[in-house]
Amino acid sequence: MTSAPESKAVPSEGESPGAVITIINEIIYSPINLLLTAIIALLLYKILKSRFGMVYMEPPVPELPKIRKDMTVAELRQYDGTQPDGRVLVAVNGWIFDVTRGRRFYGPGGPYAAFGGKDASRGLATFSVTSSDKEYDDLSDLNSLEMESVKEWEAQFREKYDLVGRLLKPGEEPINYSDEETEETDNSTNNTDKKEK
Known part of the structure; x- marks a missing residue:
């Protein structure tokens, strides 16, 4: 050895x-x-x-003027992030939200790009990254758990993003919003919506 x-x-x-x-x-x-x-x-x-924060950070999204209007499904489709200003709107449970701050998620190339410029309610309810192809999706065929999920998503969108207006049903007339409107109008619209249901 x-x-x-x-x-x-x-x-x-x-x-x-x-x-x-x-x-x-x-x-x-x-x-x-x-x-x-x-x-x-x-x-x-x-x-x-x-x-220590020296990682690459995405450039900030330029501040766009706020939109305050009700839209049809066809009007909503124009806001998928491909237009020059890059604005992205998403509808959830009959309400439209400006999700431009989350463009890397909802804009072109993002993991949830299928929701950009569309009604995302059905996809969020069924945990599927697809949007409805219908002219207007009334969600009447969703079960109670799926509807509860849609309402939770709506609450999250309300906390995080700016409310634009309502997603109009066929034949429904838009509300004319004034520039001086405050959150009180949003709350009164919510109360009216609850009374109708």
Whole structure:
């Protein structure tokens, strides 16, 4: 049985200190050690970069003037994010929301682009990233759990995005909104809507 070679880090009698330094330099500067050091440095750089906010951030969406109007399904289709201003609107449970701030999700190329410029209610209710192809989807065939899901999505959209107006049923007339309207109008519209149901 052969024994393992002895370490040359400690000079033996008769060996010069310069020889020890040469051996240490050979160990430190070996190609494998240099490669491992480079990989570790790269990984540390990536960790520090992500921790201290030096990651790539998407440029902010330019502030667009607010839209306040009721729309038909055909009018809503125009706001899918492909027009020059990039505005994206989505309808949920009969209400239209301006989701332009979430364009990377709802705009062209986003994971939920199928909802951009469309009524997303059925897709959200059934957990399917598809929108309704109907001229107007009344959602009457959804079960109670699916309708509850749609209402929860509506509440989330109300918290996060600006309300534009109502999605009009065929033959329904739009409401003329004034520029001075406040949240009180939104609340009174919600109360009226609840009374109708």
